Amino acid sequence: MKNKIKIIIITIAIFCWQLPTGIVAQVKTNDSSLLSLKTNTEELKVRQRGGELQFSFPRLQFKSALKIVNTNGWMMKAIMVDEGLETITVSTSNLPKGIYQCVIENRTQKFMKKLFVQ
Numbered sequence: 001m002k003n004k005i006k007i008i009i010i011t012i013a014i015f016c017w018q019l020p021t022g023i024v025a026q027v028k029t030n031d032s033s034l035l036s037l038k039t040n041t042e043e044l045k046v047r048q049r050g051g052e053l054q055f056s057f058p059r060l061q062f063k064s065a066l067k068i069v070n071t072n073g074w075m076m077k078a079i080m081v082d083e084g085l086e087t088i089t090v091s092t093s094n095l096p097k098g099i100y101q102c103v104i105e106n107r108t109q110k111f112m113k114k115l116f117v118q
Helices: 002-030
Strands: 045-049 052-056 064-070 075-081 087-091 098-105 110-117
Touching: 045 110, 052 098, 064 087, 075 087
Parallel strands: none
Antiparallel strands: 045 052, 052 087, 064 075, 064 098, 098 110
């Protein structure tokens, strides 16, 4: 009798443990407001000219955040970019030489590019 109760409890626990995952997956596939962002690396172009980085990207639909992150994961610069822009220039005067990940992101767009600051 005790064995049957243990088996029933374990079965219910496994069922309950997997239940939320199934519900979340169903909600995500049926609710268009929860669509994931597509990250595009080809659409963000970065040129280094002297002590500046020139970013070119498709027209931003919303106010966005430009983040420059070093290889240790530290955010070295964060700048708000207005909607409707397609280019922005950022000074590299306080960035040491090295490899960085640049991300421009808003609620519907996300662009990423790795770059080497010389």
